[in-house]
Amino acid sequence: MLIDSHCHLDPTVFGGDAGVDEAIARARAAGVDRMITIGSGYGFESAGRALAVARRHPDVLRATVGLHPHDAKLATDDTLAELYAMADAPEVVALGEMGLDFHYDSSPRDEQRRVFRAQLAAARERQLPVIIHDRDSAGETLAVLDDEGAWEGGVLYHCYTGDVAAMEAIVSRGGYISIPGIVTFKNGDVMREVAARVPADRLLLETDSPFLTPIPFRGRRNEPAYVAYVAQKVAEVRGADVAELSEQAAANTRRFFRWE
């Protein structure tokens, strides 16, 4: 079994509903059995769109809803309440992606902090796991997760770009690590080292499509079918069999999202 644990199958990026359905068909043909589409990152409305796509493909898709740190400035009491109402839908398996992005600073940092903590509280209330986006927060994301007591509910660092020491800090707290196509890039040495050393029971695989297209498809739009290339490279750096590695990562994904 092969799972793309993090893709943005947003109709606004994939050429409408028909484009999304075609990408899902190509993924299934490539041996990708399940996908988690992330309802966060393309404005507040991406949550509702992800939920709709998951409802159209209940056999292979689940959704998350959340407010990306880039979009923290869009948060109002009303948008957050609407988001949390969607989180109660049976197709929604996690809240996120959420977190802190001090690289792009697309929203003021104080807004990012406030909206991150609000979503962690909402996840705790609903006993939903969370997907974390952390870019250049210099350890602050981890400190917030500690402070909010978030680890027990399930924490997944997606598109993990930190080093081995930071990975170990996450894993020692019970967190999970998801490796994207950067692991295939020429300049992906740090990520390959991390991918080689994540404990086998904490490792997930993702495309983060439509971005971060793995080699050999650089320059094209990324899509869930290409998670096979991520699996191949991660297996290679771990000296593992690709089928076994895919199966292990899929088992971790099902456990984390409680999607058996």
Ligand SMILES: [Zn+2]
């Ligand atoms: Zn992200």
Ligand SMILES: [Zn+2]
């Ligand atoms: Zn993402």
